[in-house]
Amino acid sequence: MEINDQNLQSLCGALGRTLVSDVKAIREATESLKNFEATPGFTVLLLHLIGQNSVDMQLRLAGSIFFKNCIMQNWVPDEDQKDNIPMNDRATIKKHIVELMLTSPPKIKAQLSHALSIISQADFPKKWDSLLPELVGNLKGQDWNRIAGVLETADSIFHSYRYRVKSEELWQEVKYVLENFQKPLLEVFQQICGLIEQNASNAEVLKPLFKVLLYVCEVFQSLCSQDIPEFIQDTMAQWFNPFKAFLVYKNDLLTPKDEDVPAEVEKVQAVICDIARLFTDKYEEEFKEYVPLYVNDAWNLLTQLNDKGRYDQLVSKAVSFLTSVVTKVWHKDLFSNEQAMRIICEKIVVPQLKLRESDMEVFSMDSGEYVRRDMEGSDIDTRRRTTVDFVRGLCIHFEPQITAILKGYVDGLLKEYAANRANNWVAKDAALYIVLALSVKGKTQTKGVTIVNQYFDVMEFFGTQVLPELQGDIEQNPVLKATCLKFVAVFKNQLPKDAFPVLMPILIKYLASDEYVVHTYAANAIEQILGVKDNHVARVTQNDVSPFVEHTLTGLFKVLDNRESAENEYIMKAIMRLCAVAQSGVTPFAAVILQKITEILSRVSQNPRNPKFNHYLFETISALILHICGSNAGAIGSFEGALFGPFQTMLGMDTCTEFGPYVFQVMAQLLEARSDVSQAYQAIFPSLLAPVLWENHGNIPAIVRLLQAYLEKSAGAVEDSKLTGLLGIFQKLNASKKHDNYGMDLLGTIVETVPMNKLSNYLVEILKLQFARLQTSSTPKFVKHLIVFYCTFICKHGPSALIAAMDKLQPGIFNMVLAKIWLPGTAGIHAEGRKVAIVGMTTLLCQSEEMASGAYTQYWPQLCDAIVSLINLPAASKAGEEEDIMDLSQKSFKTVYAKLVFAPKRTHDPAANVKDPAAFFVQSLGQLTAKIPGKFGGAMSMMSPESANALQQMLQKYNVNIQ
Numbered sequence: 001m002e003i004n005d006q007n008l009q010s011l012c013g014a015l016g017r018t019l020v021s022d023v024k025a026i027r028e029a030t031e032s033l034k035n036f037e038a039t040p041g042f043t044v045l046l047l048h049l050i051g052q053n054s055v056d057m058q059l060r061l062a063g064s065i066f067f068k069n070c071i072m073q074n075w076v077p078d079e080d081q082k083d084n085i086p087m088n089d090r091a092t093i094k095k096h097i098v099e100l101m102l103t104s105p106p107k108i109k110a111q112l113s114h115a116l117s118i119i120s121q122a123d124f125p126k127k128w129d130s131l132l133p134e135l136v137g138n139l140k141g142q143d144w145n146r147i148a149g150v151l152e153t154a155d156s157i158f159h160s161y162r163y164r165v166k167s168e169e170l171w172q173e174v175k176y177v178l179e180n181f182q183k184p185l186l187e188v189f190q191q192i193c194g195l196i197e198q199n200a201s202n203a204e205v206l207k208p209l210f211k212v213l214l215y216v217c218e219v220f221q222s223l224c225s226q227d228i229p230e231f232i233q234d235t236m237a238q239w240f241n242p243f244k245a246f247l248v249y250k251n252d253l254l255t256p257k258d259e260d261v262p263a264e265v266e267k268v269q270a271v272i273c274d275i276a277r278l279f280t281d282k283y284e285e286e287f288k289e290y291v292p293l294y295v296n297d298a299w300n301l302l303t304q305l306n307d308k309g310r311y312d313q314l315v316s317k318a319v320s321f322l323t324s325v326v327t328k329v330w331h332k333d334l335f336s337n338e339q340a341m342r343i344i345c346e347k348i349v350v351p352q353l354k355l356r357e358s359d360m361e362v363f364s365m366d367s368g369e370y371v372r373r374d375m376e377g378s379d380i381d382t383r384r385r386t387t388v389d390f391v392r393g394l395c396i397h398f399e400p401q402i403t404a405i406l407k408g409y410v411d412g413l414l415k416e417y418a419a420n421r422a423n424n425w426v427a428k429d430a431a432l433y434i435v436l437a438l439s440v441k442g443k444t445q446t447k448g449v450t451i452v453n454q455y456f457d458v459m460e461f462f463g464t465q466v467l468p469e470l471q472g473d474i475e476q477n478p479v480l481k482a483t484c485l486k487f488v489a490v491f492k493n494q495l496p497k498d499a500f501p502v503l504m505p506i507l508i509k510y511l512a513s514d515e516y517v518v519h520t521y522a523a524n525a526i527e528q529i530l531g532v533k534d535n536h537v538a539r540v541t542q543n544d545v546s547p548f549v550e551h552t553l554t555g556l557f558k559v560l561d562n563r564e565s566a567e568n569e570y571i572m573k574a575i576m577r578l579c580a581v582a583q584s585g586v587t588p589f590a591a592v593i594l595q596k597i598t599e600i601l602s603r604v605s606q607n608p609r610n611p612k613f614n615h616y617l618f619e620t621i622s623a624l625i626l627h628i629c630g631s632n633a634g635a636i637g638s639f640e641g642a643l644f645g646p647f648q649t650m651l652g653m654d655t656c657t658e659f660g661p662y663v664f665q666v667m668a669q670l671l672e673a674r675s676d677v678s679q680a681y682q683a684i685f686p687s688l689l690a691p692v693l694w695e696n697h698g699n700i701p702a703i704v705r706l707l708q709a710y711l712e713k714s715a716g717a718v719e720d721s722k723l724t725g726l727l728g729i730f731q732k733l734n735a736s737k738k739h740d741n742y743g744m745d746l747l748g749t750i751v752e753t754v755p756m757n758k759l760s761n762y763l764v765e766i767l768k769l770q771f772a773r774l775q776t777s778s779t780p781k782f783v784k785h786l787i788v789f790y791c792t793f794i795c796k797h798g799p800s801a802l803i804a805a806m807d808k809l810q811p812g813i814f815n816m817v818l819a820k821i822w823l824p825g826t827a828g829i830h831a832e833g834r835k836v837a838i839v840g841m842t843t844l845l846c847q848s849e850e851m852a853s854g855a856y857t858q859y860w861p862q863l864c865d866a867i868v869s870l871i872n873l874p875a876a877s878k879a880g881e882e883e884d885i886m887d888l889s890q891k892s893f894k895t896v897y898a899k900l901v902f903a904p905k906r907t908h909d910p911a912a913n914v915k916d917p918a919a920f921f922v923q924s925l926g927q928l929t930a931k932i933p934g935k936f937g938g939a940m941s942m943m944s945p946e947s948a949n950a951l952q953q954m955l956q957k958y959n960v961n962i963q
Contacts, residue, residue: 002041003048011049015062033066038084043070044092050108051100064104064111071115076122078697078738094119098134102149109149117156124157125176131157132180139184144208147188151215154181158222166226174226182223182231186238189216193242203253210254210264213246217271221278228283240290243272247297260309260358273298273317277324284328295325295334303347307356312383315352319386322348323393332397341398345405352387353433355426355479363479367516367564374486375524384433391437395453399441403455406434414465425477428465432483435461436490448493448528458494462487470506478515485510485521489528497539500529504548511555516568519559523574526552530577542583549582553589557596567609572616579620580902583627590628590635594642597621601646605656615898618662622669622902629673636673643670644680657696661897664702669903671709685710689725694732697739698897704733704742705905708749712908718754726750727762734769737779744785748792752910756797763805771809774821783825788833790822791840792910799848814850818859826866834870839911839920841867846924852932861942864925868947871918871954919958922951926960933963 014036017029036042046067050060071093074084085093097119101112124131138150158177164170192213199205220239224232232239247269256263262270276294279287298318305311325331335341362370373382394402410431417428439458442451452458469484488495488503495503507529510522532539556578559571579586579593586593600617608614621643629636647663650656671681688707693699707726711718718726726746733743747766751759770786793802806814829837845863850856914920929936940948940962955962 003045007045008049008052008055011045011063012055012059015049015059015066018062018066019058037070037074038082040086041089043067043074043085044089046070047093047096047100050104050112051096057105061107061111064108068111068115068118071118075119094123094128094130098131098138098153101153102138102146113153113156116153120157121160125173132177136180136184139188144212148208148211148215151188151212151219155215155218155222158219161222162225164226170226174223178223178229178231181219182229185216185219185223186235188212189220189242190238192216200251201253206251206254207264210268214264214268214271217243217268217275221271221275224275224278224283228279228286233286236286236290240287243275244290244293244297247272247294248301256310258310262310262313266310266314269301270314270317273314273321277317277321280321280324280328280331284330291325291331292334295322295331298322299344299348303343307351307358309358313381315383316381316386319348319352319383319390320381323386323390326390327393327396329397335394335398338401341394341401342405344394345402345409349387349391349406349437350409350430350434352383353437354430360479363482363517367520370517371520371570388433388437391434392440395438395441399453400455403438403453406438407456410434421477425480428469429480429483432466432480432487436487440490447533449491450493452491452494458491459496462491462495467502467506470510474510474513474518478513478518481510481513482515482517482521485518485525488525489521492525492528492532495529497544500540500544501547503529504552508548508551508555511552511559514562516562516564519562519565520568520570523556523559523568523571527570527574527577530574530581538581540581542581542585545578545581546585549578549585550589552578553586553593557593560596560600567604567613569610569612569616572613572620576616576620576623576902579623579627584631586624587628587632587635590624591638593620593624594639598642598646601650605646605650605653605659608656608658611658614659614662618659618666619900619902621666622900625666625669625673626902626904629670633673633675636670640670640678640680648684658698660693660696661698661702662900664699664706665900665903668702668706668709668905669900671706671713672906674713677710677714681710685722686725689722689729694729700733700739700742701897701899704729704746707746708908711749711753718758720758723750723754723758723762727766730766731769734773737777737782740773740779740782741785744782744789748789748910749908751789751793752796756801760805764808767805767809771813780825780828783821784828784830784833787822787825787829788837791833791837794840794843795836795910799844800850803848803850812855815856818856818863823859823862823866826870829870831875834873835914835917836910838867838870838917839914841870842917842921842924846928852928852935857939860936861939864940864951865943865947867921868943868950868954871921872947872950918954922954922958922960925955925962929963937962 014029014033018026018033020026020029046063049055050063050067052060074081075090077083097112097116101109101116104112120128120131135150135154139147141147161170161174192209196206196209196213199209220232223229246265249265249269251265254263254265276287276290276298280291298321302315302318302322305315326335335344359370362373373380374384391402391406413427413431413434417424417431435456435458439453439456440449441453443449466484466487469480470488474481485507488507504526507522507526511519513519513522530540530545553575556571556575559565559568565571597617597620604610604614604617625639629639643666647667650659651663667681671677674681687693688703693703707729711726727750730743730747730750733739733746736743773782774786790802803814806817826837826841841863845851845860845867848854848856851860851863911917925936940951943951954960
């Protein structure tokens with residue numbers, strides 16, 4: 001696509017149509033633009049249009065957004081996706097994007113910066129060696145806005161160094177960056193420091209200088225995140241003395257008009273605190289002389305900052321730095337003075353744990369944000385959260401002293417509340433937060449609080465202060481009530497079991513609150529209590545929860561009628577948990593639950609906004625099927641009747657394509673529970689083979705499972721046309737490195753369930769596709785799944801049938817397969833396929849004439865060795881089995897494909913007739929050697945010493961003699 005007036009006008013017209021108010025017209029215009037993505041020169045034309053000052057700003061902005069999205073989707077194409085950006089277009093983009101970004105207006109600049117970051121992640125430095133020299137070249141001069149843009153770009157490129165896993169490739173990249181960027185960065189930093197000092201009374205000059213300083217600090221932190229560079233070690237004073245000066249820098253000229261927006265100087269100070277924390281954690285030896293100085297400055301800074309929103313980030317970072325220092329045993333003397341502890345508690349801890357006016361405004365005006373900030377487990381840094389961590393850090397070395405000091409503040413705050421409960425409730429809220437901070441000594445993400453402060457009686461406090469508060473009027477002091485509900489959730493493990501019947505009615509009562517935060521915290525507390533385990537056994541059983549099921553469900557579903565909570569993930573998660581714990585106890589309410597859920601499905605499918613809510617919604621459906629249909633097959637039809645209509649509607653909508661993977665998993669779960677394939681399932685089978693469904697990669701695991709269920713229920717009735725369609729799906733998946741395992745799973749079910757008289761017509765073609773894949777793009781993953789497939793085939797049809805099919809394709813090819821692919825690849829077989837591999841390979845070893853006395857006897861010792869090695873591999877870890885199923889559900893959640901934990905695939909064992917694969921192996925050896933005595937002793941002597949010893953132990957264990 002050439003850059004000319006006609007093409008530019010056409011592009012402007014298409015972009016203009018994306019700016020209209022008609023949703024349908026926008027969609028059509030966007031699709032029209034997408035059709036041009038594969039046209040050579042299109043992205044370059046877009047970039048050219050973005051840089052045209054004569055073009056309307058809205059069109060340029062629309063173009064920059066589309067350009068960014070185009071880069072995001074096409075710069076690193078999926079393995080199954082065509083590369084839509086030719087090499088010469090890529091070169092042109094990389095040649096011009098930096099300059100265009102530096103000279104563009106802020107909104108366009110942001111989009112181009114994002115695009116540049118995506119390109120650099122893929123190409124820098126190996127495929128874009130001109131980028132760093134271009135950035136360094138632009139650091140010269142006095143155009144500080146331009147230099148800020150260069151450093152902002154550098155920060156977006158180097159920021160990944162903060163979290164990337166160490167590797168030789170990463171280190172080489174960081175080394176290359178440091179060699180070229182560290183000296184220019186120091187030069188800019190020193191120049192900026194001098195200019196800030198010289199222009200202390202000139203606000204117009206100071207503001208862009210501090211913007212540059214901010215990005216200098218950000219880049220410095222990124223470059224030091226993996227390891228401390230030698231250059232930085234040699235120039236520590238040149239960095240950390242100015243950093244220290246800026247940490248206490250004040251200038252009224254930089255005070256922002258908006259008290260909730262931090263000034264650049266405060267952003268700089270926050271990053272400096274982050275740098276100090278990084279060096280305290282990772283480079284203690286190099287930073288030790290600066291630690292006391294920075295602690296003193298951070299300490300003084302915190303005592304001077306008020307509760308305005310502009311200081312929130314700075315307070316959080318400063319407190320995080322102090323937390324990092326206080327947890328180190330070699331720095332504890334900095335805090336060991338009791339007077340110092342009292343000052344810390346009075347000036348830093350208590351003020352930061354108290355609710356502010358702005359917090360209460362968020363509670364009322366933006367409840368969802370309040371929950372996100374405050375909920376235990378959130379990764380959002382707030383004043384309260386970081387101060388809680390600071391208190392816990394202080395308690396590592398000074399638990400008795402800090403507990404005594406803060407307990408005094410708790411008593412004082414509670415007295416203040418008792419004096420005027422209506423007006424002084426903030427005091428009790430602060431007391432509760434001090435206890436929350438003080439009492440948690442050990443916790444995990446999945447289990448919650450495991451160890452509490454031995455110097456503070458949490459349960460006594462709960463009984464005297466929390467429970468009575470919750471027993472009061474639910475409408476009074478809602479913020480305080482929410483904190484009490486949080487207290488219940490946090491200390492769920494410490495609450496005795498006999499507290500459950502007392503607490504449950506109270507928590508259900510709070511579901512009726514109109515306050516979003518209150519009913520959300522009530523639902524969370526219910527969910528947390530129902531999930532407590534003692535030694536991996538659920539504390540609250542089906543019988544325990546049975547009296548509360550109806551009222552809890554009623555309360556939770558009523559909350560979902562509240563407009564603000566219509567897609568509240570905590571409510572949906574509580575419903576899911578309740579259905580899981582109550583199990584068949586929800587059967588009397590199943591019809592009502594299903595009706596409610598289908599109504600919710602119909603609503604959210606129009607515009608899915610909360611992926612977690614949707615995930616828990618489908619998990620709830622699966623939990624109901626698991627616990628109701630599992631014990632009552634007659635209920636399957638009711639579920640199908642309620643769900644198939646909404647499911648078909650959703651699958652035909654383009655607003656909720658992400659629901660497809662869930663829908664197909666639920667359909668598979670229902671079909672697996674059936675004894676046959678119903679008319680409804682038969683009717684939709686052809687549509688499952690439609691290519692459009694397989695374009696959504698998230699659908700692939702779920703549809704494969706559904707197709708496997710079809711085959712397992714009625715494979716004998718599979719018509720040739722359907723079998724051809726299934727093999728077409730296998731062919732598509734076989735060609736994909738990402739999805740080939742699903743193709744092999746499907747093929748394994750086909751060979752197990754389809755009669756050989758039908759399958760034999762296709763075997764050679766199947767093998768040909770597999771060999772073609774081995775030749776063009778073999779991977780260890782593909783090989784191990786291929787071996788498991790061969791073993792599955794042998795378990796069903798015997799080894800001779802496999803060898804014969806391969807010989808049809810090419811005589812003697814099995815020899816190559818065994819020597820080059822099978823034997824070398826055996827060690828990589830995954831735990832799930834290990835049993836069938838042992839049984840299949842044993843069958844090949846001991847029941848195949850070709851192996852025993854035919855063309856492949858030379859491989860007998862190696863195959864025997866490989867089987868012994870497989871048997872002696874350590875068992876797969878069962879750690880996950882001890883995890884809470886809800887936590888597994890959260891861990892499996894992904895935006896493309898989220899496995900439903902409550903829809904577990906029924907374990908299928910192709911070698912189900914063999915109970916003990918090791919016994920089967922040695923007994924088969926015994927039978928073979930009895931049949932042909934004296935033949936295999938020499939072969940066994942050729943095994944490795946380790947395998948030979950292991951084999952002898954197995955023979956003794958199972959009392960088998962080799963002749």
